[in-house]
Amino acid sequence: MRGIQDDLPEFTAQGIRPVAISVDAPSVSEHLRQTQHYTFTFLSDAHLDVIRRYDLLHHAGGPDGSDIARPAEFLVDRSGTVRWENFTEDIRVRPRAQQLLAAARSIQ
């Protein structure tokens, strides 16, 4: 998230709109946005509907045993087609903003 925010001008210049999705309630995401000065969109999937549809449910993956989303990134073009995706093997590892931008460059 931090990396995306730091490179947000470059994402915008390349025509990429980052959108974060988690089980967090809108108020929790809004608090995160304000305290961390994130300016991109955060969506709330508190009922895990979309997370299930994308097969990203991590059952009891939360620290309190709650169901959450596993980390994953998708680049979706204007036709609604997935052009690039990434599924980490370790929750501590995420793609760097430069990797995401490199993937975005391949999309016309």
Place this chain on the structure above:
Amino acid sequence: MPDAKQRRTNSALWLGLGLFLLAILANVLSFVHLTSAWFPFITLALPILALVFLLSATVRAFREPQLFRGKILGTSLAILAAMLCAASVAFFYGARHIPASAGAPQVGQRAPDFTLPDSTGQSTALAQLFSPARGITQPPKAVLLVFYRGYW
């Protein structure tokens, strides 16, 4: 008592202690900051190396007590390092215990449509994310969906 001048520094002890502290730091850092793909392996390698050095320091202290100190400190640190190794391995496997997501949309497939509330509570559909953002005339060519574990 042997002459103090004959004693040599049990360097493996101090090297082991340094690696032990680095191993704790690496484990903490890996959970506080998102890291590169190779970093989790460092969180395994450091405590194992620390344990190797501390064990050799302890063996040395028991075999040649006239030369090397560290029977008690070496033994205690080696036990702590062994515990840290076990914890690091548990963290490593825990962090990699992630569902396979075999049913996730593949490259070339359509991304399933959705409508979700944004952080201000406003309902937002996937298609709406492609409309030009405020202050930008050009609509985005792609949306980067970043699913994350959540902010606690």
